[in-house]
Amino acid sequence: MGKILCATRGGEASIQTQDAAIARAKEIGVELIFVYIYDVEFLARAKYTLRSDVVSEELDRMAEFLMTMAIERAKQQGVQASYTIRHGDFDAELASAVNEEEVSLVILGHPGKEESRFELEHLQEFASKLQEETSIQVCILPE
Amino acid sequence: MKQALELKFPLSARRLMPCLGFAVIVGLWLITQARPPETAFAAGRGVAGRVVDSQGEPISDAELKLYINEGREPAAESHSQPDGAYLLALQEGEKVSSVRVEVERPHFAPYSWRPTEGELRILVEDGSFVTHDIVLARTIVASFWIITAIFLGMLAVIATERLHNTLAALLAMVLIFGVSLLGGSINPDLYVFTFKQALEHVDFEVIFLLLGMMIVIGVIEETGIFQWLAYQAYRLSRGKVWLLAIILMSITAIASALLDNVTTMLLITPIILEIALAAGISPLSLVLPALLAANVGGLATLIGTPVNIMIGSFVGLGFNDFVLNLTPGVIAALIGLMIFIQLRYWKEYRKAGAGLSPALMKQLEENGQIRDKIKLLKSGIVFGVVLALFVFGEQFHLSPAISAIAGAVAMLLWVNPDIQEMMGVVDWTTLVFFIGLFIVVGAVQEVGLLAITADWIGHIVGENLLAAILAIVWMAMLLSGVVDNIPFAAAMLPVVKFLTRTIPGAENNSLYYGLAIGADLGGNSSLIGSSANLVVAGITERAGYKMTFRKFLQIGLPAAAITTAIGTLWLIIHFV
Numbered sequence: 001m002g003k004i005l006c007a008t009r010g011g012e013a014s015i016q017t018q019d020a021a022i023a024r025a026k027e028i029g030v031e032l033i034f035v036y037i038y039d040v041e042f043l044a045r046a047k048y049t050l051r052s053d054v055v056s057e058e059l060d061r062m063a064e065f066l067m068t069m070a071i072e073r074a075k076q077q078g079v080q081a082s083y084t085i086r087h088g089d090f091d092a093e094l095a096s097a098v099n100e101e102e103v104s105l106v107i108l109g110h111p112g113k114e115e116s117r118f119e120l121e122h123l124q125e126f127a128s129k130l131q132e133e134t135s136i137q138v139c140i141l142p143e
Numbered sequence: 144m145k146q147a148l149e150l151k152f153p154l155s156a157r158r159l160m161p162c163l164g165f166a167v168i169v170g171l172w173l174i175t176q177a178r179p180p181e182t183a184f185a186a187g188r189g190v191a192g193r194v195v196d197s198q199g200e201p202i203s204d205a206e207l208k209l210y211i212n213e214g215r216e217p218a219a220e221s222h223s224q225p226d227g228a229y230l231l232a233l234q235e236g237e238k239v240s241s242v243r244v245e246v247e248r249p250h251f252a253p254y255s256w257r258p259t260e261g262e263l264r265i266l267v268e269d270g271s272f273v274t275h276d277i278v279l280a281r282t283i284v285a286s287f288w289i290i291t292a293i294f295l296g297m298l299a300v301i302a303t304e305r306l307h308n309t310l311a312a313l314l315a316m317v318l319i320f321g322v323s324l325l326g327g328s329i330n331p332d333l334y335v336f337t338f339k340q341a342l343e344h345v346d347f348e349v350i351f352l353l354l355g356m357m358i359v360i361g362v363i364e365e366t367g368i369f370q371w372l373a374y375q376a377y378r379l380s381r382g383k384v385w386l387l388a389i390i391l392m393s394i395t396a397i398a399s400a401l402l403d404n405v406t407t408m409l410l411i412t413p414i415i416l417e418i419a420l421a422a423g424i425s426p427l428s429l430v431l432p433a434l435l436a437a438n439v440g441g442l443a444t445l446i447g448t449p450v451n452i453m454i455g456s457f458v459g460l461g462f463n464d465f466v467l468n469l470t471p472g473v474i475a476a477l478i479g480l481m482i483f484i485q486l487r488y489w490k491e492y493r494k495a496g497a498g499l500s501p502a503l504m505k506q507l508e509e510n511g512q513i514r515d516k517i518k519l520l521k522s523g524i525v526f527g528v529v530l531a532l533f534v535f536g537e538q539f540h541l542s543p544a545i546s547a548i549a550g551a552v553a554m555l556l557w558v559n560p561d562i563q564e565m566m567g568v569v570d571w572t573t574l575v576f577f578i579g580l581f582i583v584v585g586a587v588q589e590v591g592l593l594a595i596t597a598d599w600i601g602h603i604v605g606e607n608l609l610a611a612i613l614a615i616v617w618m619a620m621l622l623s624g625v626v627d628n629i630p631f632a633a634a635m636l637p638v639v640k641f642l643t644r645t646i647p648g649a650e651n652n653s654l655y656y657g658l659a660i661g662a663d664l665g666g667n668s669s670l671i672g673s674s675a676n677l678v679v680a681g682i683t684e685r686a687g688y689k690m691t692f693r694k695f696l697q698i699g700l701p702a703a704a705i706t707t708a709i710g711t712l713w714l715i716i717h718f719v
Binding site: 069 | 308570627678
């Protein structure tokens with residue numbers, strides 16, 4: 001059995017997803033990898049041109065902090081966990097992470113009403129496509 | 144696509160682009176400086192005076208022709224200067240029995256004038272005299288409607304984010320040139336101005352001040368000072384979140400006043416978010432107050448916001464003027480904001496948890512460290528000198544733009560001599576936006592829209608300074624939450640100038656400060672009110688805490704109302 005990959009951002013809405021992934025990893029006794037994916041597209045909404053290198057550096061640090069928190073949650077449950085931080089398009093980066101790691105299960109959170117960046121339809125479509133391409137089970141948690 | 148671009152522009156050429164941008168801006172500035180020499184007022188024989196509009200504003204480039212003895216060919220010709228002054232010089236000894244002066248200027252009704260008998264006698268005797276102001280009446284022609292539509296279209300496109308604001312301003316500028324130069328050659332009623340006349344509307348003081356400060360900030364932002372300050376705030380507060388909120392708000396307000404709010408919030412938001420998680424509270428309850436305070440703090444100084452920079456340059460207000468006339472009001476507004484935040488988040492702050500694990504504490508400490516101590520020391524010294532130049536330079540006629548450029552050059556020489564890298568930190572799109580915007584607003588001014596708006600507001604407020612302050616502050620505050628406050632403020636400057644001249648007591652520039660208060664504090668009234676809001680929303684969303692329009696409005700709108708009310712009160716106490 002390979003590792004479990006859990007896509008997370010670290011906010012309140014992600015805690016449920018993290019807990020579910022931790023519980024699953026503990027149940028089957030495998031390593032858990034948290035993957036944090038971000039882009040800096042929001043900079044285009046500002047009226048000024050901002051330095052994406054400086055912003056990326058700060059977001060990397062923030063992501064490390066958030067992922068360290070996630071790992072601590074896993075450790076408290078006796079689950080061995082690590083993390084990977086990626087920049088760019090969510091779909092492409094997640095597919096790439098799945099291919100690079102020895103993963104047997106991908107866990108995605110259910111899109112919330114306000115907090116989520118994604119629509120449920122988009123996530124379901126993406127999960128089906130990823131499952132077809134990699135033959136790895138992709139699970140979207142129930143609401 | 145990217146590869147094709149790289150083939151077209153090899154590395155050296157791409158590195159040269161920012162330098163070329165700098166050269167273009169300097170070149171444009173030089174063009175606008177190349178004016179014909181001022182006419183001597185004390186000529187031998189002739190007529191001198193000024194051409195003004197109905198609001199007493201000088202009119203430049205009016206064509207004046209002086210005819211003698213009812214002739215068909217003018218005996219003297221002249222154009223009015225930027226201050227409206229003209230001189231029609233006659234040859235000495237030429238016999239004069241009658242004189243007629245005709246004045247023409249696009250967007251104004253033609254004007255004809257004859258001297259009095261006494262004035263005519265002076266000319267007959269080879270003398271000269273200064274006559275009364277020639278007042279030209281505005282005419283509304285086709286260009287008025289077209290330029291107004293282009294201007295409003297530009298504001299709408301920016302507000303709805305259909306185009307980037309720089310592209311919107313450039314498109315509007317190109318359309319205006321098309322109407323003026325191509326359309327004007329077919330129908331004179333479409334003429335607005337020439338390219339050179341358009342460039343005269345560009346305020347290069349603003350462009351150079353922004354340019355200089357961008358380089359200065361570009362160096363400082365790499366030192367890690369913002370993150371270090373936030374971490375020190377966390378340590379100092381010793382777990383008291385209410386105190387942490389106050390310290391963080393003070394830090395972002397001061398940093399925004401001296402640097403800029405977007406950079407401050409961009410760098411400080413991630414670590415505030417971490418601190419909030421460390422304290423066991425919702426990150427938005429610390430990030431939002433810091434953001435609101437940053438938007439308020441920017442109002443305190445000349446360099447705090449682009450709106451203040453525009454106002455300062457337009458009126459000739461220096462760094463000290465803003466500090467003396469706005470900073471006390473800003474401090475009062477910040478105190479009001481802090482009280483509001485404490486009341487609003489009291490329950491959340493009381494929820495603060497036990498603290499962090501050693502691993503997370505180490506991570507937070509690492510994230511809050513100074514990244515480059517030498518660079519911080521050097522850039523701190525340079526920035527201190529620049530601030531001193533802002534404060535004391537006025538005594539030596541040193542404009543803020545020159546002080547900022549001097550600081551930028553010092554940064555380049557002493558801190559980071561990589562010119563290509565440093566030119567890369569300059570936000571050229573914003574500078575181009577300002578150039579386009581100034582030309583668009585110049586066109587709106589030329590066709591008379593701003594004069595009509597000024598008349599309309601003047602009619603409503605009459606000669607009541609208090610009513611004018613209230614109208615300017617609150618109109619600017621409400622509109623800044625919906626439309627970009629920079630084009631709005633740029634368009635309002637000539638309007639406020641008229642009101643300042645016509646309303647008794649307004650010569651203390653209180654209406655300009657009112658415009659700054661409304662336009663700057665209005666940025667807190669909605670999520671789209673300021674770039675800093677959008678940047679912070681983007682960062683918090685990436686940490687899983689989405690700052691929606693509604694969530695922001697619930698806190699931002701009352702905060703904007705409270706701070707604007709305090710700012711208005713300060714203006715009234717200080718000026719009325």
